[in-house]
Amino acid sequence: MTSYDEKYSFLERRVDALKTDRTGDERQTDGEVFDRKTLMTLYDLMTSGYLGSVRYPISTGKEGNVFYAEDEDGGPLALKIFRTSTSTFKRVSKYIEGDPRFRGVAGNRMKLIYAWTGKEFSNLDRYCEAGVPVPVPVTFEKNCLLMEYIGGEGGPAQKLKDAELADPTETYDEVVSFIIDGWRDAHLVHGDLSEYNVLMRDGEPIMIDCGQAMTSDFFNAKDLLARDVANVNRFFKNRGADVIDAETIIGETLSPDGDGEEEEE
Numbered sequence: 001m002t003s004y005d006e007k008y009s010f011l012e013r014r015v016d017a018l019k020t021d022r023t024g025d026e027r028q029t030d031g032e033v034f035d036r037k038t039l040m041t042l043y044d045l046m047t048s049g050y051l052g053s054v055r056y057p058i059s060t061g062k063e064g065n066v067f068y069a070e071d072e073d074g075g076p077l078a079l080k081i082f083r084t085s086t087s088t089f090k091r092v093s094k095y096i097e098g099d100p101r102f103r104g105v106a107g108n109r110m111k112l113i114y115a116w117t118g119k120e121f122s123n124l125d126r127y128c129e130a131g132v133p134v135p136v137p138v139t140f141e142k143n144c145l146l147m148e149y150i151g152g153e154g155g156p157a158q159k160l161k162d163a164e165l166a167d168p169t170e171t172y173d174e175v176v177s178f179i180i181d182g183w184r185d186a187h188l189v190h191g192d193l194s195e196y197n198v199l200m201r202d203g204e205p206i207m208i209d210c211g212q213a214m215t216s217d218f219f220n221a222k223d224l225l226a227r228d229v230a231n232v233n234r235f236f237k238n239r240g241a242d243v244i245d246a247e248t249i250i251g252e253t254l255s256p257d258g259d260g261e262e263e264e265e
Helices: 004-018 024-033 036-047 086-097 109-129 168-185 221-238 246-253
Strands: 053-060 064-070 076-082 137-141 144-147 198-201 204-207
Touching (some): 086 109, 109 137, 168 221, 168 246, 221 246
Antiparallel strands (some): 064 076, 137 144, 198 204
């Protein structure tokens, strides 16, 4: 049986391998992501049977990095690691402290970032339950989130902004349905929906980066809804899609059969 020290040493070697041939800025970012606490969390995910290995980076975001990982059987996973730096704390705190599901979590940087990780897991789970295409969440621990890998053997799926669309109007209608169904059935508003937060897999859009999504009873939820609609309409209008008037989309989203207030959990 592999000892604790051997597994921890393996993790450190694997992280060193991820840093090979990286620029100075990238190495600094890796250092922020793979601090000792995070390595310990990855170790816990390994010993609990969720994580087999961490392979290579997929993307770098404002709050954290996403890595291609594998489960114990070699199956593909996406591992999102949220940085625990002060700058990350400043960006995410307003979304945690304003979310009625996370009342009482304030002021402590680590607790807020851990809550942010749990928030994205919860949002993904709610979107899945509502039938909105998002990566299926697997589990989370502290600042680490495991979820479905969206991509193939050749690499991660393209972002919407880079994809060639066979039928822009059809894709547009699907993305608009994310907004409407997300509000009505998941009682969530993404709040940052754009061509940067949608992946295209086999011609079908999938919504990602759901950590900042807020419940529909959030005081600013309708403003976030309007921003999502404006972003989506702007992008698809430039792609030649038949775009629906923003007021019509918002009206459909907020229609009486879908405008119920979210109950506190």
